[in-house]
Amino acid sequence: MIRIVLCLLLLCFYSVAKAQTSTDSIQRLDEVVLSDVKLKRYNQGYKLTVLNDSILRKNGNSLTDVLRFNSNIYFKENGYGMVSSASFRGTNASQTAVIWNGININSPLLGQVDFNTISSANYNSISIRSGGGSVQYGSGAIGGSVHLSNDSDFTKHINHRLQLGYGSYETENASYNLSFGNNKWSGSAGVSYINTENDYRILGTDEKNENGAFNNLDLNFNLGYVLSQKDVLKVYHQNFRSDRAFSSTLLAPSNSKYETEDYRSMLEWAHVSDNFTSSLKTVHLLEKFKYFENKDLNNYSEGQAETWLIKHHYKLNLSKQMALSVITDYSSITAEGNSYVDPKRCAFSATAIFNHQFSTRFRYNLNIRKDVISDFKSPLVFAGDLSYKVAESYMLKFNASKNFRVPTFNDLYWNPGGNLDLEPEESFQFDLGHQLEILKSLHLKLNTFYIETSDLIQWRPNTETNYWNPVNIANAKHYGLEVELGYIKKIKAHNFNLVTIYSYTETEDVEKNQPLYYVPLHKANIALSYNFKSFTAYYQHLFTGEVDIIGSSLNGYDVGNIGCSYELNKSGKLNYILDLKVNNIYNTYYENVALRPMPNRNFNIKLTLKF
Amino acid sequence: MISKKITLLFLSVTLLFTSCNSDDDNNGNESLGDYENGIIVSNEGNFGQGNASITYTSDDLSIIENNVFSAVNGRALGDVAQSIAFNDDLAYIVLNVSNAIEIVNRYTFESVATIDTGLNNPRHIAFANGKGYVTNWGDGGVATDDYVAVIDATTNTMSSQSIAVEEGPEKIVANGNTVYVAHQGGYGQNNVISVINAATDVVSTTITVGDVPNSLRLDSDGDLWVLAGGTPSWTGSETGGKLSKIDSSDYSVTSIDFAGTEHPSFLALENGTLYYYLSGSVYKMDEDDTVLPTSAEITGLSFYGMEVKDNVLYGVDALDYTSNGMLLSYSLSSNEVTNFANTGIIPGGVYFN
Numbered sequence: 019m020i021r022i023v024l025c026l027l028l029l030c031f032y033s034v035a036k037a038q039t040s041t042d043s044i045q046r047l048d049e050v051v052l053s054d055v056k057l058k059r060y061n062q063g064y065k066l067t068v069l070n071d072s073i074l075r076k077n078g079n080s081l082t083d084v085l086r087f088n089s090n091i092y093f094k095e096n097g098y099g100m101v102s103s104a105s106f107r108g109t110n111a112s113q114t115a116v117i118w119n120g121i122n123i124n125s126p127l128l129g130q131v132d133f134n135t136i137s138s139a140n141y142n143s144i145s146i147r148s149g150g151g152s153v154q155y156g157s158g159a160i161g162g163s164v165h166l167s168n169d170s171d172f173t174k175h176i177n178h179r180l181q182l183g184y185g186s187y188e189t190e191n192a193s194y195n196l197s198f199g200n201n202k203w204s205g206s207a208g209v210s211y212i213n214t215e216n217d218y219r220i221l222g223t224d225e226k227n228e229n230g231a232f233n234n235l236d237l238n239f240n241l242g243y244v245l246s247q248k249d250v251l252k253v254y255h256q257n258f259r260s261d262r263a264f265s266s267t268l269l270a271p272s273n274s275k276y277e278t279e280d281y282r283s284m285l286e287w288a289h290v291s292d293n294f295t296s297s298l299k300t301v302h303l304l305e306k307f308k309y310f311e312n313k314d315l316n317n318y319s320e321g322q323a324e325t326w327l328i329k330h331h332y333k334l335n336l337s338k339q340m341a342l343s344v345i346t347d348y349s350s351i352t353a354e355g356n357s358y359v360d361p362k363r364c365a366f367s368a369t370a371i372f373n374h375q376f377s378t379r380f381r382y383n384l385n386i387r388k389d390v391i392s393d394f395k396s397p398l399v400f401a402g403d404l405s406y407k408v409a410e411s412y413m414l415k416f417n418a419s420k421n422f423r424v425p426t427f428n429d430l431y432w433n434p435g436g437n438l439d440l441e442p443e444e445s446f447q448f449d450l451g452h453q454l455e456i457l458k459s460l461h462l463k464l465n466t467f468y469i470e471t472s473d474l475i476q477w478r479p480n481t482e483t484n485y486w487n488p489v490n491i492a493n494a495k496h497y498g499l500e501v502e503l504g505y506i507k508k509i510k511a512h513n514f515n516l517v518t519i520y521s522y523t524e525t526e527d528v529e530k531n532q533p534l535y536y537v538p539l540h541k542a543n544i545a546l547s548y549n550f551k552s553f554t555a556y557y558q559h560l561f562t563g564e565v566d567i568i569g570s571s572l573n574g575y576d577v578g579n580i581g582c583s584y585e586l587n588k589s590g591k592l593n594y595i596l597d598l599k600v601n602n603i604y605n606t607y608y609e610n611v612a613l614r615p616m617p618n619r620n621f622n623i624k625l626t627l628k629f
Numbered sequence: 630m631i632s633k634k635i636t637l638l639f640l641s642v643t644l645l646f647t648s649c650n651s652d653d654d655n656n657g658n659e660s661l662g663d664y665e666n667g668i669i670v671s672n673e674g675n676f677g678q679g680n681a682s683i684t685y686t687s688d689d690l691s692i693i694e695n696n697v698f699s700a701v702n703g704r705a706l707g708d709v710a711q712s713i714a715f716n717d718d719l720a721y722i723v724l725n726v727s728n729a730i731e732i733v734n735r736y737t738f739e740s741v742a743t744i745d746t747g748l749n750n751p752r753h754i755a756f757a758n759g760k761g762y763v764t765n766w767g768d769g770g771v772a773t774d775d776y777v778a779v780i781d782a783t784t785n786t787m788s789s790q791s792i793a794v795e796e797g798p799e800k801i802v803a804n805g806n807t808v809y810v811a812h813q814g815g816y817g818q819n820n821v822i823s824v825i826n827a828a829t830d831v832v833s834t835t836i837t838v839g840d841v842p843n844s845l846r847l848d849s850d851g852d853l854w855v856l857a858g859g860t861p862s863w864t865g866s867e868t869g870g871k872l873s874k875i876d877s878s879d880y881s882v883t884s885i886d887f888a889g890t891e892h893p894s895f896l897a898l899e900n901g902t903l904y905y906y907l908s909g910s911v912y913k914m915d916e917d918d919t920v921l922p923t924s925a926e927i928t929g930l931s932f933y934g935m936e937v938k939d940n941v942l943y944g945v946d947a948l949d950y951t952s953n954g955m956l957l958s959y960s961l962s963s964n965e966v967t968n969f970a971n972t973g974i975i976p977g978g979v980y981f982n
Binding site for chain 1: 674675677678679680705707708724726727728768769770771858861862863864892894947949950951952953973974
């Protein structure tokens with residue numbers, strides 16, 4: 019937590035410091051080595067939460083778990099480890115963008131990311147940016163965006179981290195991370211694997227979670243090379259493979275399974291000069307899936323989507339206080355599968371961002387973007403945000419934006435039903451934030467937001483054709499409040515850290531005049547940790563209120579996790595840390611998707627070696 | 630359309646008042662159960678959501694009770710209630726995604742037995758020779774594993790022998806010991822009727838009919854009427870519907886073709902008159918007619934299923950498939966809507982108790 023606050027403080031002062039040393043190329047290189055530099059530089063008016071290493075390591079390697087317990091985002095998980103989709107500020111699964119090192123990786127087929135196909139093990143940090151972000155991050159950044167970052171470190175070092183874990187339901191975890199660097203090179207590599215039977219007992223019955231076994235493998239490799247004092251080359255690669263049975267529901271047996279493969283590669287060349295910086299990225303994304311209705315048969319349906327993307331970011335420093343960025347990108351996406359005839363999309367976008375530090379207290383950014391997409395018209399989108407430091411400890415933030423989500427390949431080309439007349443979904447929204455920091459030990463963030471979405475795409479039955487078509491039909495409103503309170507206390511060698519997060523989210527399906535399905539009105543998290551020398555203990559709590567579902571509602575629930583770790587050898591070259599964790603200590607029965615109970619109380623033990 | 634909705638709304642308000650006190654005057658003669666005499670609607674519910682349900686209404690739709698099964702038995706019915714068939718005092722509710730059949734007393738809806746073995750994608754059930762015959766797709770993506778499961782209707786247990794059949798068995802009816810299975814085609818398209826001899830449980834013959842046969846009706850002579858919807862346009866090989874009559878003595882087929890882009894469904898038959906649904910309209914014709922009617926009886930409909938009884942047409946409308954649907958009744962004399970009732974989610978089947 020200390021690191022989060024420090025990060026935020028750094029963000030606030032970063033630009034000031036930078037402006038003073040702008041002639042120093044090495045400093046400038048530092049700036050471009052931040053993989054998602056825009057996130058920190060052009061978003062002062064947005065709420066940004068950075069989850070660093072120590073938080074990421076507390077929830078296994080599951081990104082769903084990390085975010086469930088440490089953010090406002092609500093997750094619908096089709097049974098533990100199964101397909102998991104996010105609801106950010108009450109928006110739907112395809113209205114949260116996931117950004118991998120600056121690149122939007124939402125599936126062109128489905129429009130969303132399955133959060134159980136992202137391993138949190140192989141990222142240096144995960145950031146959550148609340149609010150509309152289509153201008154900078156493209157389609158789908160309506161509720162907010164989740165940013166996965168691999169940072170380059172050009173200091174001389176070589177570090178290894180090996181983790182081995184074992185837990186309930188025959189859950190085996192292993193991960194290995196390597197990081198190295200010197201003044202020329204920087205590199206990191208990671209392997210993360212999980213294999214589990216996932217056959218937890220369903221509380222109140224004699225039944226077990228049937229057909230829930232899964233295994234995931236994540237491979238990650240990144241390399242940076244300093245070409246000259248002004249040029250850096252970087253390579254990023256990530257590969258995720260999952261093989262998951264589709265678990266049964268309480269009322270429907272299953273013997274299906276789902277295999278996915280994701281490949282993400284990027285080559286980046288960054289150049290810094292006295293008054294401009296330039297970054298050129300070439301990206302290749304490939305996603306594949308196979309669905310086996312009966313996992314015992316070699317009979318499946320499959321699909322894949324492949325994206326090639328070239329993105330250029332040019333930033334011109336107009337003065338010490340003003341900068342103009344122009345971002346252009348061109349992408350080509352093709353898909354194959356049993357249910358479409360080779361669809362293809364080409365898209366070009368141009369974005370301009372103007373940022374101005376008007377005074378030491380006041381800064382603002384103006385953004386505008388236009389996409390030209392081959393298969394439909396896309397709206398002009400824009401965003402503006404500002405931050406105003408009312409007092410040394412009090413910052414006011416505001417942002418307003420127009421955003422969009424493009425129809426997916428399934429929406430456009432699925433046979434039968436695909437509708438080529440679809441238009442992108444649109445949203446208009448604003449967000450007012452207050453940020454208070456008292457004596458560096460207490461911080462408070464309060465945000466109020468309003469989102470209006472229109473032309474939402476929904477599949478509806480067509481009585482003429484007897485099959486379903488997607489249509490731009492629904493409109494929705496979302497408004498609410500988010501509070502985050504953090505407190506750090508140090509008494510001699512005892513460190514206490516508390517973060518509480520609460521969100522209140524009202525939604526309305528305008529057509530039906532009722533709340534949207536699967537949006538809890540109330541959600542709250544508590545993360546408490548205590549550290550004394552080599553010993554750390556922590557507690558995580560999640561409260562999710564009742565949600566409406568089709569024809570019914572799902573009860574709210576409280577789930578708590580407790581864990582402790584002990585660093586057995588703190589000094590010397592080799593460190594080992596032993597972790598024990600009990601998930602769902604109250605043995606709560608809960609479902610976050612109807613009829614799909616989540617795990618009962620379970621245990622996990624983990625050994626970490628650092629050398 | 631809007632004026633129709635307003636009329637329905639108005640009707641619903643008046644019905645609300647009249648239906649409130651109807652429960653009390655039901656204490657007449659010895660009753661077999663609360664749900665004797667009236668209409669049973671099976672509500673499929675959403676795939677994977679386990680919100681299948683049963684609706685009961687009186688014939689005039691004035692008494693309505695939703696979620697009958699769960700109210701009586703204290704548990705959820707299951708996932709996707711595909712169809713219901715009656716055998717003596719029992720109702721067999723086929724639960725497609727649950728791979729199960731709930732057997733209840735048809736008048737009380739109290740659970741009698743649950744069959745949850747030997748079924749894989751079960752669709753419909755019919756009874757002959759003391760046995761229940763259940764059509765099963767098997768795995769939807771596999772064309773060669775489709776079968777008709779056989780249930781001993783006295784013990785309500787699954788028998789070990791099943792009958793392998795062609796791809797996509799759907800509707801099923803029995804006439805004495807002759808069981809007819811319409812092969813709609815599952816995820817694909819098929820065009821045959823299998824004939825099963827209930828004495829031997831062997832497929833005795835198959836009969837070719839129109840593409841995608843979706844409804845079967847037996848007439849008073851024991852002949853079988855088959856309505857085929859035709860192959861849909863998205864397949865790239867669209868064919869029109871076909872109405873066929875199969876002679877029970879020699880299985881000879883006489884047919885009438887629909888136009889190449891017409892895809893009829895929901896065949897009903899009462900007193901020598903056939904009814905079917907096509908593009909939001911209901912048409913009727915005499916059994917003996919040799920050409921199709923050119924004008925519709927009732928238009929502007931959005932049915933997901935329909936039946937005819939006592940010159941009243943009962944249709945179910947699934948609306949947006951995520952809200953409660955509706956059961957509507959139309960007088961076939963005036964072709965006007967007479968009543969309607971709210972049902973559960975995705976009402977699909979209408980049955981007369």
